[in-house]
Amino acid sequence: MNEIFQMFCDTIKEIWQTSGMYALFSDGGWKNLIMILVSFVFMYLAIAKQFEPLLLLPIAFGMFLTNLPMINLADAMYHPELFDYVYEYAADGSVVDHYINYGRILKEGGLLDILYLGVKLGLYPPLIFLGIGTMTDFSPLIANPKSFLLGAAAQGGIFFTFIGAAVLGFSAAESGAIAIIGGADGPTAIYVSTKLLAGGDFKISTGTIALAAYTYMALVPVIQPPIMKLLTTEKERKIKMATLRNVSKTEKIIFPIAVTLIVALIVPSAAPLVGMLMLGNIIKESGVCARLVDTAQNSLMNIITIFLGVSVGATTRADKILNPEFAKVIALGVFAFGIGTASGVLFGKIMCKTSGGKVNPLIGSAGVSAVPMAARVSQKVGSQSDPTNFLLMHAMGPNVAGVIGSAVAAGVLLSIIG
């Protein structure tokens, strides 16, 4: 009888010690608990507040899944150690080559490891850009090409944040990855951080960058308006812009070809993003690929969004995220968005002066990308000063120019750091 009781107690003890509950309250388990609570906050923001729910909800659930404590690592869905580089050394001890053992990932990886391959190989961001291309109308930009300048000016957020990150002691690759948050473009941020933060021992991960980027993108309507109001006068905010001219179908078809050609020839590193964006756009504007457009902007886009969101969320494991560097990235992220907005508005003011008051400086803030939220913020702030002022279509020009601008800036960072 005593032996049976002892066996029962041992079994219960073993079940307890191999359970997630035990891991949660053992060494370092509190970190997982914090990240699980953070994932709940994100789920709340996505569901109740509808802040970028299509991406924030999969990211939050991926975060939740990856932080569930597992004693038996084979049960885990994400194994960051599988993505560590394998180094090959020469006889003198110097490194000859380094690579990720993808075969091992396929053999031993969990579900989220397999999905994360799309991020690691840089597949998801260009495919998302393909879908965005099929949903983007470049007419406002073609009708008013000077909007490109506002899209360029708003990229100041990226490069000035680069200074801040470097001053705070981040390495070149880390500074580049943090700076790209200022582009306010999720896929670009993931693409650049994946490329830059590969093959080295870095203090931050792609998950950290993605988390900061999407959090601030969701908060664009909160971050931008105070900066826009601070930098503009009531009179400037009331400026009504002239109606845009109609753009012909031929112009819309030539545009994606020309942009791809010019960008790829000057900044080849930006070609995967800009090329896929423009491929999506030309199949839409051609009017002869209705089925492809339908697939790219619906099925494909939705599938990639789920895979991207959940696998990026999975990279936010407590042991990788909860450190002082994460706080610095969060602080630099809001700085990047603020500077990007301010650069766009200030350049808008310059254009307002040079055009004799024909440009409303509020449309400059839309140059930070975050399509179409940033353009809607321009519209909203403008309509607060004059309810009959419709800036939305004018702001869409700098907004889509910002997507091209941030892809070019990403290409520049990838070209310089490597």
Next chain:
Amino acid sequence: MHTDLIAKIAPTANMSGEQIVSVVITGLVVVFLVLVLLVWFVQGFGKTFTNNKNKTNTTTKNVTPPVKTSSNLISGSLPQNFDDSNDNDEIVAVISAVIANMSAQDGKNYQITSVKPHINPLRKSRSAWAAEGLRQNTNPF
């Protein structure tokens, strides 16, 4: 110009002040350069298309339009090269013709008492439906 020609910075290196400034200046210059080129290009082909369109319009206007009769407009058989620009007089004439036709069919005598231009208080060129649609689409928050 090819940015790959720029001296590369090691990813794990902590940068010097000169390197940081060079990255910022290079980045801003290249981004502006690319987008300014795009401005020129798009402006160029935009002007070309606008000029071509204007030429086409001028040629079309030089062709003598066929005589429009109320009967062929009512029956829906629009003549070739029918100019559908906003000609208020023509619209009033067409509506009058439709009413005259209706009078003849019904045997009743309908009379148009007045035709007044409608001015939208918000914007003269935007109809009430268009203004409401615009308001709903641009008021997301």
